[in-house]
Amino acid sequence: MPNAPADALPDIFEAVAFNADGLVPVIAQQEGSGEILMTAWMNRQAIEKTLETGQVHYWSRSRGRLWRKGERSGQTQTLIDFRIDCDGDAVLVIVEQKGVACHTGRRHCFFRAVRGGKLETVEDVLVDPEELYKG
Amino acid sequence: MPNAPADALPDIFEAVAFNADGLVPVIAQQEGSGEILMTAWMNRQAIEKTLETGQVHYWSRSRGRLWRKGERSGQTQTLIDFRIDCDGDAVLVIVEQKGVACHTGRRHCFFRAVRGGKLETVEDVLVDPEELYKG
Numbered sequence: 001m002p003n004a005p006a007d008a009l010p011d012i013f014e015a016v017a018f019n020a021d022g023l024v025p026v027i028a029q030q031e032g033s034g035e036i037l038m039t040a041w042m043n044r045q046a047i048e049k050t051l052e053t054g055q056v057h058y059w060s061r062s063r064g065r066l067w068r069k070g071e072r073s074g075q076t077q078t079l080i081d082f083r084i085d086c087d088g089d090a091v092l093v094i095v096e097q098k099g100v101a102c103h104t105g106r107r108h109c110f111f112r113a114v115r116g117g118k119l120e121t122v123e124d125v126l127v128d129p130e131e132l133y134k135g
Numbered sequence: 136m137p138n139a140p141a142d143a144l145p146d147i148f149e150a151v152a153f154n155a156d157g158l159v160p161v162i163a164q165q166e167g168s169g170e171i172l173m174t175a176w177m178n179r180q181a182i183e184k185t186l187e188t189g190q191v192h193y194w195s196r197s198r199g200r201l202w203r204k205g206e207r208s209g210q211t212q213t214l215i216d217f218r219i220d221c222d223g224d225a226v227l228v229i230v231e232q233k234g235v236a237c238h239t240g241r242r243h244c245f246f247r248a249v250r251g252g253k254l255e256t257v258e259d260v261l262v263d264p265e266e267l268y269k270g
Contacts, residue, residue, distance in 0.1 A: 007252030034169020117142030
């Protein structure tokens with residue numbers, strides 16, 4: 001597959017301004033609706049696995065390991081497009097999100113909004129988080 | 136204005152997990168189209184000015200000062216919605232972007248994409264950057 005996305009790795013590694021920990025922040029956006037689902041981090045390995053498999057992988061800072069989105073919860077992200085910003089310090093992945101992106105069981109993580117002079121929760125829990133991470 | 140967005144500041148400052156430099160990363164998204172325009176940083180003052188004026192302000196790390204988006208280029212962002220993610224380490228502002236968001240003269244900053252095994256520029260320059268920052 002000479003035109004496979006993974007062939008773009010040298011270009012990408014040159015274009016991304018990884019931070020001192022070798023990480024870049026990533027925004028995940030739902031294809032079509034444009035909904036911003038979540039933000040997380042990738043290192044070189046996460047980028048490589050994402051492009052190679054078409055399933056979005058991140059680097060977990062808290063667990064110190066590579067993580068395939070949905071590996072426990074089943075709420076996977078299939079890669080549609082991989083983009084880098086002008087100064088290389090942010091990545092945008094456009095994805096097909098299965099189910100809910102947020103560990104709270106909401107569709108996306110940006111569920112707190114300013115309403116009437118207060119910060120309010122404006123998105124419903126769609127799946128019980130205990131169901132997402134059981135077993 | 137008891138229900139003014141700025142009244143939500145104590146809630147917001149409690150909810151946001153500012154980093155060691157007192158900053159939080161911010162994603163700007165166009166209302167309606169859902170287009171991701173750019174990412175930048177806010178500190179407490181930038182959040183306060185944004186909510187107070189309805190014009191999006193950021194903290195410039197390179198210049199070490201508060202910055203109203205469009206102050207030189209005229210490419211302003213009017214705030215529509217202010218959101219915080221589940222763990223408080225990212226902010227999403229939904230905005231009405233005037234003109235182009237990117238300093239390269241493109242509508243948004245995420246203009247490099249993987250195409251045919253290479254990283255390619257997939258968005259056109261709409262405004263000459265020299266026109267944006269002249270004078």
